[in-house]
Amino acid sequence: VERLILMTxxxxxxRKQTVLTMRLKxxxxxxxxxxxxxxxxxxxxxxxxxxxxxxDKPQVLYVPKQLAEELVTLxxxxxxxxxxEKFLVxxxxxxxxxxxxxxxxxxxxxxxGNCYYMAKNDPRYTIVKSPQTGQVAxxxxxxxxxxxxxxxxxxxxxxxxRATFAYQLYQRxxxxxxxxxxxxxxxxxxxxxxxxHESRETTENYLKLFKMTHEKxxxxxxxxxxx
Numbered sequence: 503v504e505r506l507i508l509m510t511x512x513x514x515x516x517r518k519q520t521v522l523t524m525r526l527k528x529x530x531x532x533x534x535x536x537x538x539x540x541x542x543x544x545x546x547x548x549x550x551x552x553x554x555x556x557x558d559k560p561q562v563l564y565v566p567k568q569l570a571e572e573l574v575t576l577x578x579x580x581x582x583x584x585x586x587e588k589f590l591v592x593x594x595x596x597x598x599x600x601x602x603x604x605x606x607x608x609x610x611x612x613x614x615g616n617c618y619y620m621a622k623n624d625p626r627y628t629i630v631k632s633p634q635t636g637q638v639a640x641x642x643x644x645x646x647x648x649x650x651x652x653x654x655x656x657x658x659x660x661x662x663x664r665a666t667f668a669y670q671l672y673q674r675x676x677x678x679x680x681x682x683x684x685x686x687x688x689x690x691x692x693x694x695x696x697x698x699h700e701s702r703e704t705t706e707n708y709l710k711l712f713k714m715t716h717e718k719x720x721x722x723x724x725x726x727x728x729x
Contacts, residue, residue: 504642512564513605515667518636520661527553527605532570542566554621561698588615600625668708
């Protein structure tokens with residue numbers, strides 16, 4: 503579950519609130535007849551979808567086929583069925599009279615049957631004083647730091663996955679720019695749309711972080727060769 507929470511952001515560029523408020527109904531479009539030419543499925547997020555987005559703006563995420571298949575497998579697994587049962591039992595006990603349809607159930611639930619992030623259209627949202635806001639990201643971070651090698655950055659945050667998506671997409675598009683299939687600058691426009699940034703400058707700032715790091719590495723390698 504935690505691996506797929508990470509992979510969904512890394513492979514779609516979605517924010518934490520978007521990933522953690524995905525519902526079962528959102529997976530219904532992952533069928534072969536709806537597979538895009540690039541090998542991904544369109545996933546609509548925002549108003550009327552059940553998936554939260556920043557400022558509640560409509561977004562289209564592109565979910566790679568392999569990731570989509572893993573998400574469907576997770577949703578149908580006995581483990582998640584048990585977690586959804588726990589969710590409904592707790593809902594009946596804590597909020598009598600409230601119900602959640604099967605299609606509106608969260609895709610990602612904890613082993614206690616709790617959602618990781620409470621969507622704004624969740625029937626409990628206006629009642630609960632402190633709705634979940636994705637604290638699972640900190641739990642995953644602690645596990646990564648414990649298990650990963652020592653160079654793993656201690657200041658890692660979940661948002662880095664989104665930035666990494668942008669940079670990997672940038673790297674892939676450079677081949678198209680070199681071949682003349684994209685004009686210089688169109689690659690940034692493409693990334694801006696996939697990241698759902700209003701400002702081109704915001705997209706460029708994401709990429710500058712990685713470019714600067716890359717240049718430092720090159721400079722270091724040249725210096726070491728001279729030594």
